[in-house]
Amino acid sequence: MRDLANHILDLAKVKKVEYADIRIVRRQWEEIAVKNGRVDALGQDEGLGFGIRVLFQGAWGFACSSQVNRKEMEKTLGLAWKIAKESSKIKERGILFPLAPPVISRYQTPFSLDPLRVSLDKKIQLLLDSDASLRRNKKVKISEAFMGAYGTEKTFASTEGSFIEQRIVECGAGIAATAVEGGEVQVRSYPNSFRGNFATRGYEWVEGLRIQEQAERIADEAAQLLTAKPCPSGTTTIILDGPQLALQVHESIGHAIELDRILGSEASYAGTSFLNLEMLDNLQYGSEQVNVVADATVSGGLGTFGFDDEGIKAQRVPIISGGRLVGLLTSRETAHLLGKESNGTMRADGWNRLPLIRMTNINLEPGDWTLEKMIADTGEGLFLSTNRSWSIDDRRINFQFGTEIGWEIKKGKLGGMVKNPTYTGITPQFWNSCDAVANRDSWQMWGTPNCGKGEPGQVAHVGHGTAPARFRNVRVGVMQ
């Protein structure tokens, strides 16, 4: 493959490109969905192809194909070059793409058990057993268990002389109970909603989730929610658990700090950001409790890798320090606008997509509270758990979230359960109202395998490390 890649890059040089790279990607995935005691879906997928990116006359061209052979690659290079040439006719200024030193390297996700090689029998049995445990509660009308295993082999080569091979292994699992009674439908999930929790780890990660052990509790909570009182309406203190906070970080920090959004590249689709370049090092994004890093190196994070799809090594960089905005997610093409080098966040959703700035693992650093102390220190409020719905505007400033479940906090103790909790806020106000973050004992990584962006659409796998945190004066019960 190396010879083939070099041949194409040599041809690109003959065409006088300023830069070119080629990615050859093979992806395998397996997803198993169990519902109400039966295997609802078992799918295995294999995808292979290559994408060529060319910078010519200050403009990008990208073309790709699933036919991995020399002739098709030559043809595809020709098309990418032609696209770049035509695209260069609309530009105020050419793309500045700083050179990077060549990298020859190899990276593989560390793991013990390859999730794609564990016997299917074993995986299906775990899901069927977990599903059966959910249905012991008679109010549960839909029981679901899910497992996914993914393997990606990427070969990257560039006209700068880089040649990088990576193998990324991911897996995850989860369960969900849907209780139905009358016109009421309530869902509880574990360890997270929307299919579970995912990591760049081997099958040992799935085993460690112990989904079956949690099934009975989850089912009981779904049933109890049917008769729980509605979330009160008003302004109060809320404590968000880890998985909900992960999505809060994702939507109201992660996307807002993508430099391509800030510069307007996503204006016509996903939107832009309330941030601008002048806010860097100046904006008090959150309270002093709020410390956020972008860390593509953290062990097991779903956004952990060796190198991004421009050949830049994975990094850990500060984003918010003591509440102040100090960093953004950048690429080679954009970082120089900040007088910096890329912090390595360009990733593509497979061979047939162009790399974009994507979140890596955007982590809220742990504080020094225990969760118990945080609740005891809260006179009145709500403890909200597990995302059910999310929505945020195109500038990432006005958000509204719903969670699966909540509990009242009264006089420093957890009280009655509430159903259909919702809360809403304005991004910087909300993060500035954070006055407590739990410590490392309750900090963990949450994988978000469904982060959408770009046209054509790209789904990125990203991660968020969070511990429960407390926010003051938040508007809750939006639907009442």
Place this chain on the structure above:
Amino acid sequence: MMGREKIMKVLKRLVQQSPADQTEALLLTEDSSLTRFTPASIHQHVAERNGTLVLRVVLGKQIAVITTNVLEPVSLKAVLGKAISLARLLPPHQDFVSLPQPRPIPKIKTYFENIRRLSPARKVKIIQQAVSLARENGFGASGAFSHGVVEVAVANSLGVEAYQKYSDLFLHLIAEKGMGSGYASFISRDSDTLQVEPLVQSAIFKASRGAPMAIEPGEYEVILGPDAVHELLVFMGYLGFNALAVQEGRSFFCSQFGKRLVDEKVMIYDDGLDAQGLQVPFDFEGVPKQKVTFFEKGVVKNIAYDSLTAGREGKESTGHGLIAPNTEGPIPTNLFMEGGESRLEDMIRTVRRGIYVTRFHYTNVAEPMKAVITGMTRDGTFWIEDGEIKNSIKDLRFTESILKALSRLKAISRERKTCPPGSIYGRRFVTGTVVPTIQIEGFNFSGVSAL
């Protein structure tokens, strides 16, 4: 593109080679391009060629699905063997009755040769025209222009043989000046019908109302433009019109059949054969598309089925099967809302104090059984007072039941628009929603943007 003859030969051979009780082979090919632009440049311009086989084998009631884009004969044979081995490992799917039987496929023109003329150079010229036109009027234009040729072919061991070639293009853009922005979109299978100037003018019109003023959240009379109505229909299709959701008791249609749930002016249906939309003759199981009416004069009528959900009720699929393995159920993708007698200008004239919403953004479900959704307005939201559009307003968050909103319907426009999907994730298959502008007596806005 592989062409009908070659594709059907590959699929039929695979089905014939299969030792399974039932076998289905679906092949999708794609030759597409997408160009994204800002006022300053074309910043992404991509082209893709791909072909994907989805093989479903059934042993008794044991079902396995394998997907691959490695289409050499040796690989396909290996894929078949793998699918059979997988199916043997699985417990039976008790609800499964059968793959679909063959039914006549309507002959429809879904491919226009002129799509081939959209070379990179031609597309750049069209974009140049849009950007220049906006600039001449003092606006910046950003957007995406995409076109593609897609083949969909299905063969199964019961005799289903279906092949269709599609062309499609869509162009959407926003015009921006200061804090104002306006959106416009176009979608068609026939590239000769694209007219750039009206599209740019439409976006500029929505962005030309000066600095947005803030409006207090609350309940207001609203006029929802087609792109906003499109969003409501898509959510209803996903949450309610889907047989799986009804069978699982999680649809707002449950126990409501034959009852009037929304205003009697509401007629909503799915029709893959209606030439006003982007026609599709058959689904991904090779079943011909049937027109399914969900709301007739506000009364709950029918739902969409695929072969699995239809089999459960001893019915026939309505032609709404998605690509296997599908856990979402049969989701309608060719939705229509019937037009009325009104016009946008007439609606505006009747509003004393209200809001005109042209587009929603990042909408999500808050309470599925009540069809409550939440989202933001975007790219053109206006304050109407005493029968006139007065000013653009800051984007608002809405949290509202679609059913409640459609129960308070005052007027429907005669004119309808075909709205494109959002971004294309995964495999390209482009359809559209055909919807009017509607006027609603009361609509709940729960928040306002800080910008």
